[in-house]
Amino acid sequence: MILELIVPRCLPVAPRPVAGELLSSWIERIAAANAITGAELLKSVTDCLSMERQHALLDYCLAPTLRCALAIAGRVSDLDVQALELGNQFRNLQPEWVLPGAKVVLIPVAKPGICTECIAEQHIAGVPMHLRAEWALAFLTHCPKHFRWLSISCPICYCSGSYAFTAAASNLLCARCGHPIPLHFFTGDYKASTVAVVLLGSQMLRTIKGLPPDPFWLGAISAERFLSTINDILRLLTHRENGEGSILANSLGPCEFSSYQPLTRGIEHPPLCTLPARLRLTLMAALAQFLLGPRSAAYFESAQNVRASEKPCYPLSRMALAPDEWEFLETRLRFWPFYLRERLSAALGHMGTRRPQAKAARPELEFLFLST
């Protein structure tokens, strides 16, 4: 419940943002320092705006009026707030890759996670506890530094993705039940298959910052081309007509990463950012296998001991494309690296037959974020 409060335009306590912090994390810290919640702070500054809609896209890019109101409330400049927006922290970032962190029509809430080891490091270094901007990126399911699973649940109420800061900023609490989140309880997963998926996520993180990608994945290509190719493949992996993403993910992803987490019915083409963490991991593993191609066997047990007749065994080989997916591919493939185009046409082979029925167009992301 959000209380009707009279909140001063300029808040009495205004902790500074930390470099690389998630925008909503800074908002929560300001709110906690003034004994209100982030939702109450937002409500107080967005009276004339639709709060849910603003909140859904909050971390990516703010409306100028909201940015100005937050800058006044937190006693920083507009530019300081703008610098925290994910679109500015990561200049090659696709909006579809940002976890909304708020209610989305018909589908479960996908919220930024935390790396408990990074939080513990902040505590030791005396830096205010905060959420890192990259934890809101849908393709990162593990911390690229510590390889820890980011979707941490509260040990008492099992709620995940809802964390609250105390006014003293020395504790991270479960926002639902108030229990402290233990910082040294969870261990990293260093299996070769997980390492491959996390390394791919790290490369994507590097390239959305504008840095050149490691040629290991797609050869010597620019950051923009690397990301657009990956975006095309992720779109193919999520843009399916058979409804439940978990069925799709399980049929495409390597079996080490099978997920049985169902999606809410009614969303046929869920963007990556709306998927639960387990499904995103499955899809990222499928993507890693496709990009690695024959090298997959070095990382994924499921890619080993495959008979020659079953090759190519990479995830996209099990897709039968719908007419609009063919159309999509025909317009996009010329931008892909040549050998990847070859791999896809070999992979689709007999499975890549056109389906006769037409399919509705994918709903726009904006539509999905409309409040109910």
Ligand SMILES: [Zn+2]
């Ligand atoms: Zn970490």
Ligand SMILES: [Zn+2]
């Ligand atoms: Zn809890």
